Amino acid sequence: MAGEAVIRVHGLRNQFGEQVVHDALDLEVRRGEVLGVVGGSGSGKSVLMRTILGLNRPRAGTVELLGIDVLRGDAEARAAAQTRCGVLFQDGALFSSLTVTENVQAPMREHLRLPRQLMDEMAALKIAMVGLPADAGPKYPAELSGGMRKRAGLARALALDPEVVFLDEPTAGLDPIGAAEFDELIRGLQRSLGLTVIMVTHDLDSLAAICDRIAVLVDKQVRVGTMAEHMRDMHPWIQAYFHGPRARAAFAAAGTPSGEGS
């Protein structure tokens, strides 16, 4: 089962006016892996994520998510594929008029008819799973700290037990301790729930600590490989990214064989 592709992107082209963001981009994500997505500002990391989710229509190319054509499949099949995906937006994107519990229950209410007690139990379970205290449930997003909002957003993303989870900069804005804890949480949940995780991030520590493979967006395309493979890549941006002083410190901390290629 491992190695089966859950996402297939082929020949993708995204263009806004004159500006081409992606051109002939190919990407495959395997079931059960944690894929980090990195790239310079404006290289189209978020656009790629939105395209895979069907939130953005590309100019050309095909996108297949869990075996369903996101661009040309019928609406019902696409909606079904979307319920099998969870998304954590930057800063959580929680519905500010709902409590944390109601936020977690929102996807359940929308897609399933569950008895109220079961929904309450499931919400409490998800809230505990992401490491929030039980009394966070009745609180509103505005009453939570940034780190707690991210955890609550993750609980909502996991509400329907998705197979694929998209994380947009999950550790941005967290202190290093909080970020490391969040990395650990993601890794733990990924193992227990058998998730496939696609994680847009700039956090080199996260990349080194939890990503199986890394997709680097350069020259309007992606280069996918393990950390060691990227270390050997001679592309100037990749060189600068993976051999900078911050990168070296992060890899040394994670025990990645950073010297292998250089």
Place this chain on the structure above:
Amino acid sequence: MGDGPGWIRQAAADGQLVVSAGGMWTIAGAAALEQAVMGLEPEQAERVRFDLSALDRVDTAGVHLLRTAAHRYQAAGARVDFEGISAQMKPLFELVADNEGRGPPEAPRRNPLAVVIERLGRSTVEAAREVLVLLGFVGEVTVAALRYLWRPHRFRLVSLANQIERAGLNAIPIILLMTFLIGIVIAYQGSVQLRSLGFEILTIDMLAITILRELGVLLTAIMIAGRSGSAFTAEIGTMKVNEEIAAMQALGLDPVEVLVLPRLIALVIALPILTVFADIVGLVGGAAMAVVTMDMSTTQFLVRLEEAATFAHFMVGLVKAPAFAFIIAIVGCYEGLRVSGGAESVGQMTTRAVVLSIFLVIVADAAFSIMFATMGI
């Protein structure tokens, strides 16, 4: 991997109870599975084995329901053992076991009458406190305005001009249209009612007095409260949400000086001007109606109007305009600064600002009426 629907059943075998479950135990089928779990009749047994080897697929909802089933047997006095959990599913069972049963503590039930009384008390105290805080805000704005008297060169003229354009100039078309129509309505209603009494000519007096003294300024103020007061709250509130207000304070800028004063002064200038326009167009609308329905010549109308529309009436209306402008701007900005949290709060405060400012404008109008009556104007 099969994907038949999930099932659960119990069977007795050599003095032991065996509960077996299989199929898909996922959240998609959770409603049916919950019914199946609740439909189980736990038989008395010392030991119950849960055989899960037939499970095809399971997620957190499935594990939770299986554990709920187990709890029911435990409640009936049995010892429960899970068997047949595949290595792949084991971490999931552990994850759920670690995090289950940590729901928020139930709020204690309370006497509904006490809840109603408490809410009434709280909102009364809250309302009283708000009056005080609003007065405090008026004081703060006054102090900021007085500071300008010392340093007039610091006054933000560009901001003021911008606000006058948005709150005043851009509002002219809608206010002209509205008061023109109101003029027509008053003239028509007045002529019909007064004709039956034989005092049709007094329609013109009625028109002049209602438009000049009351409706011209009142309707303009209500329109501005809905148009600009709400905009003030939403703008300042969104800035508050974006932490722009905090950034201003950190840079040593006073939000009252930068945001509130230009808006306040702009409205105090714009509303009287708009009122003059409203008065004129209201009279024109009434005149148009009167000439059409009352078979009266334009000259006759104008002569009568000149007698009825005295300068005193006009001034009584106009004098109220700056006061109304002050109320609308203060309430709008105050509610904007009170926004806390997110988008919902902005909406809530905007509604409050419009409702409160229209209410206070009408209260002030009543106070003016009493005052003018006592003064005999």
